[in-house]
Amino acid sequence: GENVExxxxxxxxxxxxxxxxxxxxSDSASNYFPWYKQELGKGPQLIIDIRSNVGxxxxxxxxxxxxxxxxxxxxxxxxxxxxxxxxxxxxxSMNSGGYQKxxxxxxxKLQVIP
Amino acid sequence: DAEITQSPRHKIxxxxxxxxxACHQTWNHNNMFWYRQDLGHGxxxxxxxxxxxxxxxxxxxxxxxxxxxxxxxxxxxxxxxASSQTSVYFCASSNSGGSDxxxxxxxxxxxxx
Numbered sequence: 001g002e003n004v005e006x007x008x009x010x011x012x013x014x015x016x017x018x019x020x021x022x023x024x025x026s027d028s029a030s031n032y033f034p035w036y037k038q039e040l041g042k043g044p045q046l047i048i049d050i051r052s053n054v055g056x057x058x059x060x061x062x063x064x065x066x067x068x069x070x071x072x073x074x075x076x077x078x079x080x081x082x083x084x085x086x087x088x089x090x091x092x093s094m095n096s097g098g099y100q101k102x103x104x105x106x107x108x109k110l111q112v113i114p
Numbered sequence: 115d116a117e118i119t120q121s122p123r124h125k126i127x128x129x130x131x132x133x134x135x136a137c138h139q140t141w142n143h144n145n146m147f148w149y150r151q152d153l154g155h156g157x158x159x160x161x162x163x164x165x166x167x168x169x170x171x172x173x174x175x176x177x178x179x180x181x182x183x184x185x186x187x188x189x190x191x192x193x194x195x196a197s198s199q200t201s202v203y204f205c206a207s208s209n210s211g212g213s214d215x216x217x218x219x220x221x222x223x224x225x226x227x
Contacts, residue, residue, distance in 0.1 A: 043218030100214040106156035
């Protein structure tokens with residue numbers, strides 16, 4: 001089955017700096033890669049996603065890059081703000097038996113220091 | 115607005131008791147999922163359903179069961195609660211029409227004493 005590894009497990013940055021979270025996946029059949037943000041006491045919320053036919057996607061201060069050859073994808077947050085502090089999960093999704101099967105990374109706890 | 119809700123939000127129970135966690139979504143999604151979240155393990159899939167009367171086991175299904183009698187609800191039952199099942203449980207749903215995005219509920223924190 002698919003295996004998703006996520007690094008680092010914790011990340012501290014100064015407010016205004018950039019943060020980068022990296023994930024690797026094992027199965028080349030994965031074709032959809034969402035990123036979720038989980039704030040304390042809440043469920044994960046989708047913040048950005050990318051499909052395998054695209055190399056990069058941006059949404060304001062957030063961007064995701066995908067390297068299919070190397071099987072890795074990354075989340076980039078620029079000009080970090082205290083409200084970016086949360087746990088971030090990457091995921092890889094593939095079609096399995098007509099349905100999409102999603103495998104999550106183990107999460108990165110991001111702390112933005114004011 | 116469409117949403118996904120879970121109840122209760124917090125539950126304390128004793129070893130050996132049967133516990134049912136509720137999940138209700140108004141997205142009209144065909145797909146529903148139950149995950150548990152533990153430190154160091156991220157989100158692990160317990161059970162999932164792709165439609166009414168359909169249920170499937172995930173990677174950590176032992177000791178859990180689900181039933182899907184309508185589109186909106188996927189209750190998760192712990193047949194005989196164990197201390198190892200102390201965790202935060204998340205329900206999610208997604209549309210089978212092409213979008214793979216899963217929408218998560220707020221979670222249920224379960225403590226088994």
